[in-house]
Amino acid sequence: MSNLGNLPPNILSKLSRDSNVIIESSKDFGKVVLEKFPDGVYFPTSVNDIIDLIKFSYDLSVPFHIAARGHGHSIRGQAMAQNGLIVEMNSLNNNNENCGIRIYSDSNLGFYADVGGEQLWIDVLNATIERDLAPVSWTDYLYLTVGGTLSNAGISGQTFRYGPQINNVLEMDVITGKGELVTCSKDMNSELFFAVLGGLGQFGIIIRARIVLQKAPKRVKWVRMLYDDFSKFTKDQEHLISIDGLDYVEGSLMLEQSSINNWRSSFFSPSNQTKIASLLSQNEIMYCLEMVKYYDDHTSNTIDEELKKLVKGLNYLPGFIFNKDTTFVEFLDRVRSGELELQSKGLWDVPHPWLNLFVPKSNIMDFNVAVFKDIILKQKKTTGSILVYPTCRKRYSHNLFRCTKYFAFAFKGFV
Incomplete structure (x- = not known):
């Protein structure tokens, strides 16, 4: 093995050099970065193994590259370790003694x-959910590791x-990076805490995270x-x-060349799809505002009236409002069904480039013209998911942003 020195028996015993294992561990969701193969794949059974x-x-004069791999959902080879070792987290x-x-x-x-x-x-x-509890913030796709997100x-x-x-x-x-196991929080070893969170894996490997929980709702109204x-779309967002009142706000582009029910979730009924397709043939590009309100047994009698108040005064196209009632768990896990469908068609293993951008409010209208209309629409660059959703600086404790309000954009293509 190159650049790895003479590995001791306790490490060698958990190391695989099998070519099939190496190839499999060198894949990621993006499928953009290829052939960055490690010299081996490490399968720890305890935290001490990683230490x-x-x-x-x-301790080597020239340390080798080590990359922790969770679910392999990176898009630019971040979980790869060319000429080094991949740690399969x-x-x-396999060890019940771990966290x-x-x-x-x-x-x-x-x-918590x-x-x-x-x-x-x-x-x-x-x-x-077995304890009627749940974390408060999520990603759209749940088959990702805690350390990875x-x-x-x-x-x-x-x-x-x-x-x-x-x-x-x-x-x-x-x-x-020195192999020290450190407990950190905003008040204890805070520099490490804030460096690791959002640090793209460059400041340490997350072994345990203490996650905030709250009472979980039973169901959701999904609109x-x-x-x-x-302009009307962004103002309403x-x-x-x-x-106050909503638990989830997102949005997406709808293009004539794209599937109305994209792979991320099956929402519109066949009759509504026909209605929307007719509208898209006239406009080519549309914008879909998506919002969700959680509820439970105590609020089931008032949820519909609350939603009416929330949408009152919004400037959506008359007659083009659709809703769905589902369980809280089904909503959070909505992308899974799309994943399974793509897998059945052999499409989950194709390249999935993904770009996340934060665009300031002052530039959002220009971005719509320059990117959504002049590139994506005119050049028909993609048929994948294009998400558009707002967020506020005050919700970021890491001082990531200086502008008062940002819109977050995520792009998905070649699906």
Whole structure:
């Protein structure tokens, strides 16, 4: 093995050099970066195994590259380690002594869960919902590791209210580049805490995260409204995140060349799809505002009236408002069905480039003309998901933004 020195037996025993294993661990969701193969794949069974590996590398005159791999959902090869070692974090699930998912209640902190960095968010949801609890902020896709999303940010339609997932972490255990296991929070080893959250995996490996929980709702009212005017669309989004009452606000572009029910969720009925297709043939590009309100048994009698008040005065196209009633879990896990459908068609393994941008409010109208209309629409560049949703600076505790209000854009193509 090149550049790795003489690995001790305790590390070698958990290392695979099988070419098939190496190839599989060198894939990611983006499928853009290829052939960055490691010299081996490491399968730890305990936190100490990872500490031993990093300490060994750190003590070498020339340390080798180590990359922690969760669910492999990176898009630019971030979880690859050319000529180094990949650490398969999901291997920790094989040892019951590791953190896993543990739920607690504290008089000061309220409800929280201590969660292993290797755990998938869908498993966190399933474990907490058994106690009628749930984290407050999510990503649209739940088959991602806790450590992976916290190393990025974790942004979705709840961000305007609760901030990204990194805002809802109370404490972490992190293995640093020296192989030290450090507990950190905003008050203890805070420099490491804020560096690791959103640090793209460059400041340490997240072993445990303490996640804020709250009482979980039972069901959701899921509403979509269509617009042919981008200015009205964005103004209504801004209005909805400025008032109390909603739990999720997102939005998307609808293009004539795209599927009306895209792979991320099946929402519109066949009759509504026909109605929308007719409208798209006239406009070519439309904007879909999406909002959700949670409810439970205590509010089931008033939820419809509350929604009427929330949409009153919005400038969507008359007759083009649609709603769906589903369970809280089904809503959060809505992308899974689309994933399974793509897998059945052999389309989940194709390149999935994804770009996230934060665009200031002052430039949003120009962005619509220059990108959405002059590039995506005119050149028919993509048929994938294009998400458009608002967020507020005040919900970001990491001082990431200086402008008062931003719109977050996510782009999905070649699906």
